[in-house]
Amino acid sequence: MSNNVRVSIQTLSNDPFGTHAMLRETAPAALMPEIGCWLVTRWDDVREVLANDERFSPDTGGERADFFGGDKCLVFAGGAQHRRMRKILQASLYDPVIEDKLPHLVAQTVNEVIDSFGTRREADLYSEFCLPFSLRVLASIFGIEDVSDNQLKAWLTGLWAAADFTNEGDPTMQALAAETEQDLQAELKPRLRQLKLAQRDVLFSRMQTISVDGDLLSEEEAYANAKQLLLALAEPGELIGVIMWLLLTHSEQLPQRIDRRALLTAIEEANRYWPISGAAVRKVVSDIELGGHHFESNARIVYDVRSANRDERKWTSPEQFDARRHEGGNLAYGAGAHMCLGARLVRRMTPRVVELLFERLPGLELNTDRSPKFGGWPQFKPETLWVRWGQ
Ligand code: HEM
Numbered sequence: 001m002s003n004n005v006r007v008s009i010q011t012l013s014n015d016p017f018g019t020h021a022m023l024r025e026t027a028p029a030a031l032m033p034e035i036g037c038w039l040v041t042r043w044d045d046v047r048e049v050l051a052n053d054e055r056f057s058p059d060t061g062g063e064r065a066d067f068f069g070g071d072k073c074l075v076f077a078g079g080a081q082h083r084r085m086r087k088i089l090q091a092s093l094y095d096p097v098i099e100d101k102l103p104h105l106v107a108q109t110v111n112e113v114i115d116s117f118g119t120r121r122e123a124d125l126y127s128e129f130c131l132p133f134s135l136r137v138l139a140s141i142f143g144i145e146d147v148s149d150n151q152l153k154a155w156l157t158g159l160w161a162a163a164d165f166t167n168e169g170d171p172t173m174q175a176l177a178a179e180t181e182q183d184l185q186a187e188l189k190p191r192l193r194q195l196k197l198a199q200r201d202v203l204f205s206r207m208q209t210i211s212v213d214g215d216l217l218s219e220e221e222a223y224a225n226a227k228q229l230l231l232a233l234a235e236p237g238e239l240i241g242v243i244m245w246l247l248l249t250h251s252e253q254l255p256q257r258i259d260r261r262a263l264l265t266a267i268e269e270a271n272r273y274w275p276i277s278g279a280a281v282r283k284v285v286s287d288i289e290l291g292g293h294h295f296e297s298n299a300r301i302v303y304d305v306r307s308a309n310r311d312e313r314k315w316t317s318p319e320q321f322d323a324r325r326h327e328g329g330n331l332a333y334g335a336g337a338h339m340c341l342g343a344r345l346v347r348r349m350t351p352r353v354v355e356l357l358f359e360r361l362p363g364l365e366l367n368t369d370r371s372p373k374f375g376g377w378p379q380f381k382p383e384t385l386w387v388r389w390g391q
Pocket of ligand 1: 074075086228229232235236239276277280281332335337345
């Protein structure tokens with residue numbers, strides 16, 4: 001098995017699935033010279049990286065970790081510090097008062113966004129529905145519902161410039177991140193202070209007032225984790241875009257009237273087939289073998305969820321979207337200690353949104369004159385999804 005295979009970001013962006021299949025077969029650990037990382041593509045290897053955060057540390061150091069506050073932020077922290085902050089954030093996000101409000105918030109937001117279409121019978125479902133829906137629902141849960149969509153989108157662009165590991169060392173992206181940091185210092189920090197005092201039933205209040213084992217988040221930790229949480233603002237919308245695209249292109253696989261159970265299975269298959277969060281980076285703590293390669297400590301590994309979710313060693317006919325697939329869990333939300341904290345929330349929210357879309361937009365179908373666009377690596381987000389209804 002060769003360890004001399006190199007792969008570029010351009011190749012992965014141009015043909016992710018073909019490149020993954022080739023790498024899984026010939027070089028399950030392949031060097032990415034542009035970013036000095038090793039790409040790991042097989043299911044078993046990706047699971048091993050995710051399951052062992054003591055051997056594969058999320059604390060990769062460098063400008064990304066600095067931007068998000070290093071071990072003050074859940075994503076880069078390990079051991080006891082990670083467990084402590086995670087308990088506080090989990091108890092805050094899944095506070096029964098916040099959870100109870102969710103069904104009403106979701107239905108109300110779906111209806112408001114759809115009402116804004118007026119008498120139109122065509123829309124770009126991604127930019128006109130999925131994205132605004134996601135921003136508004138999460139901004140309400142966080143407690144920043146008065147921040148405009150445009151402001152949230154500008155923060156998201158700057159935050160992703162800092163968070164995307166492929167941007168490290170890029171002066172344009174660093175400048176954008178620095179500008180956003182200044183803005184967040186001026187806008188988000190005072191809001192967090194107000195929300196702590198106001199003790200509202202929202203995440204950014206709760207996470208500063210809930211104590212777990214007598215322990216509160218410090219002001220610096222609250223700021224670092226709030227920036228990290230803002231990164232998730234568009235993610236449920238991106239997933240809803242992917243689900244709608246897959247359901248509309250595979251309608252023959254679904255019953256005439258989709259029931260909740262069938263929908264949940266189809267949504268998990270959408271997560272397997274087209275995970276929006278494609279890959280992330282870890283640092284090797286001490287020498288280890290993985291994917292037929294010997295890694296020395298401090299080597300950087302990128303684990304590719306999109307590839308693992310289509311590994312033929314794990315899945316039957318993985319290149320086929322099968323809305324009735326029952327082959328166990330996939331890695332769209334990660335796994336292990338750092339598994340997505342928002343997964344439960346997203347899993348509760350998305351089926352209802354899909355049901356409401358079909359109810360409110362009868363005869364919903366893709367507009368085949370305008371092909372949907374999805375792009376990027378490591379993220380794999382929808383850009384446009386033109387649909388029509390009531391024809
Ligand atoms: C479809 C939507 C989403 C997807 C696919 C997704 C995916 C992921 C993945 C793959 C990770 C693991 C990253 C790693 O191992 O380095 C992660 C972590 C995380 N996610 Fe999500 N996410 C989504 C939505 C959300 C939402 C809505 C929230 C918050 C409300 C959220 C909060 C977090 C947090 C706080 C972490 C860090 C957990 C830790 O390090 O312990 N995510 N997410």
